[in-house]
Amino acid sequence: MSYRDVASRPVLTWALVAIGARMPVAMAPLALVFLVRERPDGYTLGAALAAAYVIGEIVGAPVLGMRLDPARARPHLAAGLLAGAAGFAGLGAFPGAPAAVLAAFAFLAGAGPAAAPGGLRTLLTTLVPGHAVTQALSAESVLTFGVWAASPATVTGLALGADRRLPLLLEAALMASAALGLRLLPAGWAASRERDGQGTSKLRVLARAWPVYVTGAASLSLLALAELVLPALLEQRGVAVGWAGLLLTAMSVASAVGAFLYGLRSWPGRLSTRSAVLMAGMSAAVTLLALIPAAPGMAVALAVAGLLQSGAMLTRNLSLREVLPPGALAAGYSVMYAAVGAGYAATGSLAGALLPVAAPSTAILAGVALTVLLTAVGWWGETRAGRSAHADVPRPLDAAAGPEGPPVGGGRDPERRL
Structure with a gap:
């Protein structure tokens, strides 16, 4: 690739x-x-x-x-x-x-x-x-x-x-x-391919992708923690607040590198599993950010979080392409945009409410816990939806019943197409 x-x-x-x-x-x-x-x-x-x-x-x-x-x-x-x-x-x-x-x-x-x-x-x-x-979406993330x-x-x-x-x-x-x-x-x-599917309203079609939106909101929740609480955390650690800008720039650069690397090859596993693994890695990195006392270690933790964040965001965009028909993709991306904004705002509000009564490191850990909860809900929803879709796929009739026609082909994991 x-x-x-x-x-x-x-x-x-x-x-x-x-x-x-x-x-x-x-x-x-x-x-x-x-x-x-x-x-x-x-x-x-x-x-x-x-x-x-x-x-x-x-x-x-x-x-x-x-x-x-x-x-x-x-x-x-x-x-x-x-x-x-x-x-x-x-x-x-x-x-x-x-x-x-x-x-x-x-x-x-x-x-x-x-x-x-x-x-x-x-x-x-x-x-x-x-x-x-996949390469196009990776390039888009690098640019972003x-x-x-x-x-x-x-x-x-x-x-x-x-x-x-x-x-x-x-x-x-x-x-x-x-x-x-x-x-x-x-x-x-x-326009010829833009069908939302058998008379189903676009709103109902978009609602089916709710687990992807939940995980998308979780992915930006960690970014809110890094951006909004980092200055207070640096003060808590006795580090000059001026380092915040450099550390966040390093995180953005690492995210761009991660997006580029993601598009260089195909990755194993289902998109939902891949996203959960990347989110777990991001949560671990931000947890370390809250616990490490020195600026160099904090920089490494932020860089690792940024490296994994770009992959998590890309899997969300690819998941939308899998669960939504072409006619609903632009609307689905827009709903995702709103969802990640809501996740950012919710985590930022939680951290802001905790900062007057708790240490910055405690506020970050509370935000990580919220992110892990959202990730688990999203992963559960995607797994459940995948099982339901698999159960609805028609299976070839048993041979003893006699041949009714050629078996249905193309029974691959749809994610392998990406």
């Missing part, structure tokens, strides 16, 4: 559009904090604006994702990106506006483009041969983690070195450029 089939002009065009759509998402929370930090109770207001932005993503992703027209997705995605650009532009143009107005802009910036990740991912898989989908690694330095440099409004205005420009760049990509994906 190699990335040769992914290296093409259409995929390069897609990558440029994806950077324009995703870098504003990665920059947004920190940019919102820098935008209002000099106002009275600025940090509290910044956190509230970031929460409004995330709520917008959680609400917008499933609502807009389910409304995507497979044959004409491009106008829908462009409209969402332009709405997000308007939200970011409003924040950058009116930083002194009342808090309610800023929250409305932040909500629009999060909700408008929330269906873009799912739609762009589905477009990407139509630009490569079927046997190269690269964007997340570069975003904090970009926001900090612009906000502190030039003007606090510049990060938001840059985000608006990037989203607008992504909307324009969509004209260079296909208008949608094969």
Whole structure:
């Protein structure tokens, strides 16, 4: 297996559009904090604006994702990106506006483009041969983690070195450029194959994949622990808080490396089992992060967590391709986007509630316990669904009953196709 089939002009065009759509998402929370930090109770207001932005993503992703027209997705995605650009532009143009107005802009910036990740991912898989989908999704993860690694330095440099409004205005420009760049990509994906299945509503089809969403939420829960509790944990260990940025960058780089390595070969085991193993490894690494007293050991633990996290996220995306029909994939990716955002918010809220009354290391361990619980529920749900599907597969009649026709072929594990 190699990335040769992914290296093409259409995929390069897609990558440029994806950077324009995703870098504003990665920059947004920190940019919102820098935008209002000099106002009275600025940090509290910044956190509230970031929460409004995330709520917008959680609400917008499933609502807009389910409304995507497979044959004409491009106008829908462009409209969402332009709405997000308007939200970011409003924040950058009116930083002194009342808090309610800023929250409305932040909500629009999060909700408008929330269906873009799912739609762009589905477009990407139509630009490569079927046997190269895993490599395409791996390359997408490498790009995503690269964007997340570069975003904090970009926001900090612009906000502190030039003007606090510049990060938001840059985000608006990037989203607008992504909307324009969509004209260079296909208008949608094969409408002839877009069937949700025998009259079943798309909502019911998406609901069948709930175990995948639960495990997806668990995978980002650990990232929330690393990002939100790390500064307090460094203070607890007597390490300079300035190391937090470097450690998180190392984690993002390790995640990019892990995504690249995942696409180089096929891996044994069912996707659900593979995901559970990777999540267990991530949980162990974050547990070590909470227990190791020195910065070098913490850096290694974070790097291992990042290396495994990319594989866990990729197995979730591949699992969605297995359990959902092609017509529901873009909506499924959007629901996954909302689910992982909800997981991030839930774990972050748990850690925030515990920090005033418990040590940072204890807050991390509580978050790990929540993640393990979500992983177990998701794995149980996938295993149960797999057994039910296997029981529903028609079996050839017993030979004693006489031949009724040729046996049904193709009884392979569907995961071997990936």
